[in-house]
Amino acid sequence: MALDNTDDINKQLHVVMFPWLAFGHIIPFLQLSKFITQKGHKVSFLSTTKTIERLPSDLEPLINLVRLKLPHVQELPHNAEATMDVRTDDIHYLKKAFDGLEPQVTRFLEKESPDWIIYDFAPYWLPDIAAGLGISRGFFAIVTPWFMAFRGPLPKDVINHSDNQKTVEDFMMPPSSIPFPNNLCYRKHEATWMVGTSLVNASGVTDIYRSQMVIKGSECVFIRHCFEFEPQWITLLEELNHTPVVPVGLMPPETATKVGEEKSDTWMTIKTWLDGHPKGQAIYVALGSEVMVGKREISELALGLELSGLPFLWALRKPAGFTESNSVELPDGFLERTKDRGMVLMSWVPQLQILSHESIGGFLTHCGWGSIVEGLMFGHPLIMLPFLVDQGPNARVLVEKQVGIEVPRNEEDGSFTGDSVARSLNSVIVNDEGKIYKANAMAWSRIFGDKKLHKKYVDNFMKYLKSQRV
Known part of the structure; x- marks a missing residue:
């Protein structure tokens, strides 16, 4: 497939995508993968075997679907390879299994030497590995910039300790690091749950630590957002993390259906x-x-x-968690x-x-x-x-x-x-x-719903990939 332009960087890129094991994350990673292939570049999409089997059958050969074997964790149900397979309270065991993919992902990167790897919040160990291999790396945030900004500025020293995190009361009021009027806060029941997720769990690390390490080790943050809706949060996110933020648009899905x-x-x-x-x-x-x-x-x-x-x-x-009897x-x-x-x-x-x-x-x-x-x-x-x-x-x-x-x-x-x-x-x-x-x-x-607008964001995203690779 020919490239869609003849600028000074006309080499076909090889981009590796590595989402977290939740379909709310996998789907936008797939959407972004399709955009990249439509521009004439190669995408390798890494996930677990069962997860890939659940994807639409027509993705190959457009996207190179790379099947990884999810390590066994005793507390997980048999064949549980995504958040939809486990109870909410057991997702931390899935993260423990996910971390066990590190050797397989490393071997793939060493063998393929891609230009870019774009990953989710979970693989806190990945940015350092990619940097050591000379691979450009970016965090793709499928969440909103205000949710990311709520965490406040990225600390100079990232520490995996729950006692260094927010209290319930902290979550229930807008953060002082947000310089403009806002009503960003959690209800008490939401705040209690959020504090619980900030505790060290079966995976050995907190979600806050994962996110902070991923941002700290990335060259940029790609985000599903646009400047036409609440743009001030994108600017704030750059200031808080001292990292370029590149919106990829809202990625409205295609409404046309397949034949039949x-x-x-x-x-x-x-x-x-x-x-x-x-x-x-x-x-x-x-x-x-x-x-x-x-x-x-x-x-x-x-x-x-x-x-x-x-x-x-x-x-x-x-x-x-629901069975036939439940x-x-x-x-x-x-x-x-x-x-x-x-x-x-x-x-x-x-x-x-x-x-x-x-x-x-x-x-x-x-x-x-x-x-x-x-x-x-x-x-x-x-x-x-x-x-x-x-x-x-x-x-x-x-x-x-x-x-x-x-x-x-x-x-x-x-x-x-x-x-x-x-x-x-x-x-x-x-x-x-x-x-x-x-x-x-x-x-x-x-x-x-403006497809032309969001296509421009994807075009700018591709220009960034081509201009910034290591």
Whole structure:
């Protein structure tokens, strides 16, 4: 494949991609990989055998998929190779296994001598290895710049000690290192969880240490963001870490479907249901593949959907840790009572096709950045129910942008009620106040869904790769 330009750096690059073992991370790494190959360069995508088997079968030979054998860790379930395979509380064991990939990754880099390696937050050991081999290296942040900025400036000496980290109270207020007005903070239940992740765990290192070592050892930070939306955070991130930050755009996914996919049984069933409901009245509910929603939370969410009186399509994926004898349970009679206006799907659903349908009027989301991008690219107001990591701060920023509202929760334990879910849904879809959320979401869709704009970011990203390689 010929290069798309004839500038002074016309050599074909070999770029290695190494994401963390979560599909919320793997998918944007794959998207970026495709952009690189479309520019005529070679990509080697490193992940575990089972993870690669789960990827679309048409990726090869466009991308060199390199299968790594995940070392066995006793505490992990058999064949668990991604966060979707384990309970949230056991992810640190997966990180321990992930760290065991170091020898295989090192051997690959020594053999192939690529121009670049682009990695996630987890392999804190990788930047030094790549530097020693003369390979250019960059950290690709699939999270938002405000989430990264919340950590504050990169310390001069990175120490893997939990007593050097933030307290619950620290997480509950905007950091002093942010010089402009903001409402960036965690709720108490979120802060308690975040402090827990900052403790040394089975992998022997904290998540904060991983991120700091990865940034410290990188030549640059690539980030899924753009200057057209909250640009001040990109500038701040550069100042805090003393590292160049290169936005790659929001990477809105392609909405065109593969041949035959638009006529799949699953989509045709969903489309028939959506076609039967008025424009802008149906709620799409999806909490991602990583969030482990408890039985009580599922019951309250179901109750809220029922009480709202609105049509809904709920993508209720079975969380990790659930077995046949411990399956997802909806409240008794829920499906029967809502059968005329509700659809619950417990398997993969074509999310982009659903969101693009005119019957969808709002998106109840966990506030993962990828889901936010997909919701806003179609101009859907958001009903936000954050759970983990960056999702709480994402919700705070988006509430301030008035593109939706956050479902009220108990500050102490994070619990919510069906009544609060129902009120939130109606506030966005039915009540007059929802008009401002809809108008703002639609306005931002012109940025989030602008393919030409985000293609320019990818072009600039490629120019950076070609100009900065070792």
